[in-house]
Amino acid sequence: MKLAFSVAKKSDAPSSPAMRTSAKYRSLARPASSESEGWCTALHAMAILAILASVAALCAACLSAAAEHRVAAPAIFDSDPHHIWNRTYGCLFVRKSADGAEYGADALDPLLWYETRHLLTSDSHRRALACLDEFLRSHAERTVQDPLKRAIFQRDLWAIFDWAAAVTDQLPRERRELESRLAKAIRRVALTPEQVRALRDTYAAAVAAQQFAIAYDPHNPRQPFLPPDLFRGDGPWLCLSAHIAEPTAITHFSGRSRFLVFIHLPGGREETLAYVRKLRSGSEPPMIRNASGNQLLNLALPQFPFGTQVALVRQVILLDAEGKLLPTALTESVQLRVYHAITPGTPYMNYINGPSSRDQDFFEFRMSRPELFAGRNGGLVAVHPGDLEFATFQTHGMDEFDPKHALTGQTDILRRCLGCHSDSGIHSVQSRLQWMKPPQPAAGQSILDALDASIQWETDVTVAHKRHEADFELLQSLWRAERE
Numbered sequence: 014m015k016l017a018f019s020v021a022k023k024s025d026a027p028s029s030p031a032m033r034t035s036a037k038y039r040s041l042a043r044p045a046s047s048e049s050e051g052w053c054t055a056l057h058a059m060a061i062l063a064i065l066a067s068v069a070a071l072c073a074a075c076l077s078a079a080a081e082h083r084v085a086a087p088a089i090f091d092s093d094p095h096h097i098w099n100r101t102y103g104c105l106f107v108r109k110s111a112d113g114a115e116y117g118a119d120a121l122d123p124l125l126w127y128e129t130r131h132l133l134t135s136d137s138h139r140r141a142l143a144c145l146d147e148f149l150r151s152h153a154e155r156t157v158q159d160p161l162k163r164a165i166f167q168r169d170l171w172a173i174f175d176w177a178a179a180v181t182d183q184l185p186r187e188r189r190e191l192e193s194r195l196a197k198a199i200r201r202v203a204l205t206p207e208q209v210r211a212l213r214d215t216y217a218a219a220v221a222a223q224q225f226a227i228a229y230d231p232h233n234p235r236q237p238f239l240p241p242d243l244f245r246g247d248g249p250w251l252c253l254s255a256h257i258a259e260p261t262a263i264t265h266f267s268g269r270s271r272f273l274v275f276i277h278l279p280g281g282r283e284e285t286l287a288y289v290r291k292l293r294s295g296s297e298p299p300m301i302r303n304a305s306g307n308q309l310l311n312l313a314l315p316q317f318p319f320g321t322q323v324a325l326v327r328q329v330i331l332l333d334a335e336g337k338l339l340p341t342a343l344t345e346s347v348q349l350r351v352y353h354a355i356t357p358g359t360p361y362m363n364y365i366n367g368p369s370s371r372d373q374d375f376f377e378f379r380m381s382r383p384e385l386f387a388g389r390n391g392g393l394v395a396v397h398p399g400d401l402e403f404a405t406f407q408t409h410g411m412d413e414f415d416p417k418h419a420l421t422g423q424t425d426i427l428r429r430c431l432g433c434h435s436d437s438g439i440h441s442v443q444s445r446l447q448w449m450k451p452p453q454p455a456a457g458q459s460i461l462d463a464l465d466a467s468i469q470w471e472t473d474v475t476v477a478h479k480r481h482e483a484d485f486e487l488l489q490s491l492w493r494a495e496r497e
């Protein structure tokens with residue numbers, strides 16, 4: 014999960030002030046050569062010391078300015094780290110901690126939170142605007158033609174745009190400065206609908222590469238596996254969609270990805286279908302309220318057997334130049350959970366240390382940009398136990414790099430799953446709250462088992478939902494204003 018990247022330092026350039034200053038320093042420190050020069054040298058020495066002190070101060074100022082202006086540019090979109098695509102991406106995605114360590118160069122989501130002021134204030138803001146201005150002024154969209162790179166670059170810029178467009182009254186001018194430039198760049202790198210349709214199915218590519226185990230191994234329960242038959246219409250997995258007006262994975266919703274939920278009971282497709290039908294046609298709701306009105310898990314819900322597996326697949330949605338939202342099969346992540354046991358639980362939700370909290374094994378694959386562009390394993394990389402990240406999903410919105418806060422720091426990716434998936438069997442399947450709802454009359458029960466219909470439904474409702482989001486309306490209005 015680590016990515017080596019080169020750091021382009023402005024101070025590396027021979028003509029930079031820092032280098033000029035140190036050359037001057039070296040010539041002043043030249044040793045005296047003879048006795049007659051002694052006094053002269055002594056007098057000089059005092060002057061020199063004074064000069065040295067001021068030069069040192071100047072030097073320190075230059076160096077700190079240079080350090081501040083360091084542009085971390087991961088060589089992701091071009092082999093040259095100085096390429097404007099790399100610099101723009103680096104400006105927006107790479108964060109630096111107080112000790113100078115850099116993070117986020119290949120993060121799935123930018124390390125930006127609701128409270129983040131990075132990119133909106135001071136130097137990082139000026140740098141982001143300068144990079145984007147250079148990108149737009151030089152028509153840098155023409156310098157990278159590979160549709161896959163353009164797609165991912167747009168995905169990344171769009172994530173920053175949506176973050177900047179969050180509903181808040183903080184720093185509106187700075188947000189608008191960023192948004193207007195991002196909106197232009199997002200449109201300029203847009204693919205045609207034909208190009209989007211021609212993008213690869215990267216899940217299929219990952220399966221075809223045969224680099225990952227294909228099944229859960231109870232004797233090696235930490236070994237990541239990628240089921241080859243997840244998307245097989247007549248296979249053991251069922252794509253869960255309630256065919257309601259909201260996406261099934263509503264908590265993950267951003268409108269920039271579609272999320273697909275799958276389930277697989279150990280008895281195969283028939284057992285899985287029978288279980289889901291029973292759950293959906295039964296009268297037991299997923300949650301109940303106690304006398305004091307608190308929400309509790311409904312333990313009377315039919316339970317599934319141990320050996321059941323669930324999956325959540327996230328895939329990129331792109332924008333064409335007209336602002337049409339187009340789905341792709343570019344897979345951003347695959348999360349899997351296997352229930353090796355079903356221990357009866359308590360009615361309390363997300364009981365992390367509860368009786369069933371050791372029942373599951375957790376897995377995740379994530380898209381890595383360099384792997385994707387190199388055509389390796391569909392770009393997917395397994396997350397291993399102990400891999401760390403700064404969590405951005407469902408946090409309190411505080412910036413992890415802001416020294417004012419008591420920070421959580423990086424957390425173990427696979428251990429974090431427990432926080433939301435620790436309850437017994439079906440009670441830890443969070444999306445049940447959506448897919449157990451009665452379907453829209455038009456959808457009917459009969460198409461629940463049709464993979465394509467479920468994927469299409471989830472895509473359509475995700476797109477429809479996004480079109481009504483304030484961030485999307487803002488993007489559209491910025492595009493319209495540019496045209497007028």
Ligand code: HEC
Nearest residue numbers: 262263264265323324325348349407429430433442443444
């Ligand atoms: C902060 C809470 C949270 C964390 C942490 C979390 N998830 Fe989830 N997960 C959810 C929610 C909520 C859903 C339901 C879909 C939705 O509403 O977006 C979900 C859905 C899923 C699903 C689909 C089946 C289901 O439960 O609905 C899988 C599989 C899954 N998550 C795996 C994981 C794995 C693996 C991890 C750790 C790498 C993880 N999750 C971490 C909240 C979380």
